[in-house]
Amino acid sequence: MVGRALPGDDFGSGRSIAQPRGRRFARRPRCQGTTLVLEVRNLSIEFSTRRGTVKALDRIDLSIAPGEIVGLVGESGSGKSVLSYAISGLLDRSARIASGEIRWHGAVIGPIRERRSTRTAIAQIFQNPRASLNPIMTVRRQLGDVAGRDRVLSLLENVRIDPNRADHYPFELSGGQCQRVGIALALGCEPELLIADEPTTGLDVTTEAAIMALIGDLSERRGMATLLVTHNLALAAANCDRIAVMHAGQLVECGPAEQLAYSPMHPYAEQLLASVPQHSETADDLRTVSGLLPDLTGPLLPCRFAPRCDRHQPDCDASPLSLTARSPQHFVACRHPLC
Template sequence: MKEKRMPDAFPLLDIKNLSVEFRTRSGVVKALENVSLEVLRGEIVGIVGESGSGKSVSALTAMGILDPAGHVTAGSISLGGLDVLGASEAVLQTMRGQQASMIFQSPRTSLNPIRTVGKQIGDVLHRHNMANRQNLREMVIKALKTVRIPDPDRRFDAYPFEMSGGMCQRIMIAMALACSPELLIADEPTTGLDVTTQAAIMDLIRDLSRERNMATVLITHDLAMAADYCDRIIVMHAGHVVESGTSRDLFLSPRHPYTAKLMKATPNGGGSLDDIASIPGGLPDLRGELPPCRFSGRCERHEAICDSSALIAKEVSPDHFVNCQRPL
């Protein structure tokens, strides 16, 4: 657990009031609205929420790889001083890999099935001029060693199908970290992996971020996992950040009704089935007019004020922000 954040620390990734829309045939989908988040060096930040809450869209926008149908309508993203939204594609291409890189879910489908893993990692090094033809193999093997792949020399020539899911995810991590980026975004890195493998992969990500003092964003729908590995957690719902704070604050005293419900819905070992409760309703349709608070349709604490005035993030305790008119 990190000590209290330094007030003057300069965030590596700084997303301010970001709004993103997707223009589709059936209307404009307001995927993100007024999303702000900061990630410091050496910090692991979790983004938690149901599917469709805008976790991945935030990450993709930060990397500058948002789908062409998506449009940023407001806000700014700064990555180590670079204005991501205004930068040219050439600059972004250098940025991806050297300053920031991303691990995707389902490693098997993200890797090229007909090229050896060594070559795929080599491509990244080659693209960023980190290696020449003579030392390429050596550098790749070094990258394989950092992600603790046994027998890296032999694994260089292996194809993805020859490896287990956990090994493929290690390859993805090796690829992402090959050029020592300052920011790592892991988008559901352990979906589809076994619990034991999940624990090993998450330990690896945590150890590497600590070693290299990387800023790390962990996107997950698993609150319990975020609590284990993150310093700070951001909870998203329907394109809004509803609550953010240190893992400890968030778990000991959730202030947004959605966070509390999410925690109640997660089986946490022990207890009985009566202790867990589902969250009524589903995400609102993000097309068309939406109330200021997008959770209001599912909220038990909903009152007239929730529909009348715009949401403003309240700081309920130091570094603990809640986007709710009537926090718990």
């Protein structure tokens, strides 16, 4: 199939009318024989609620190598943050791991209270910056507790915050400034794995580009693995080595950024790509993903996208689906992929 162009691309003229921000498909293949930083194997997670059991994640398989940036893409409610909290060990007590495991450098890890080696090795940028900062501590003190007081000003400069803000409290900062302080906190402990959950929310385009360039530089220089959690497929395509697409708690497609961004094989990934605004489109031309996410407390079909899919066939409901290789390093969980 012919892939849909991302913003700034003009395939007809063979030129780019606006270069995307960040790295442009600068993929670094994983070194053969290198121990993976993170492996998520067959992970299923459930939450006990008053309405019933929420089947939040269903048999997730994901891995990240040193220096690799993996984008986790999907609409709100698809389970991206649940997976990131599971990796960080920050799941609510109502959560239960129904199956599978999470491995760190090959060793199984458990909840945060049982961890030792990963407490500073895994850092997370949270979606809500104000909730992740201590309201009664200055920026200088919060950064100093993590990275040392001598690095506070340089960390603030890296995320484009005036060093004079170091003695301010979070309530004296804007939402975008709080977001950048949260990014500085995460990067200050020099993690082996950075989980960036919507890290550019509330940032202007210039600062967004600077933050993504900083993450990319740390990834290349220090071998920092990164999981970029976002609903922005264009942002992931411009900055990630691989992209994993999640829908209603299931991974439906995973592959190299360039392949997935231009030629997705799963119908959900194709709809996500089609919803990316184009320069030539008006508001009336904007497209959305059809239907709604299923109720995760009710009976669920083997493919949770089936009620929204225009390629649905009876055999889609026959048995559980799993990611299947369609080309080298490109995996799809669909019996009727776009190919």
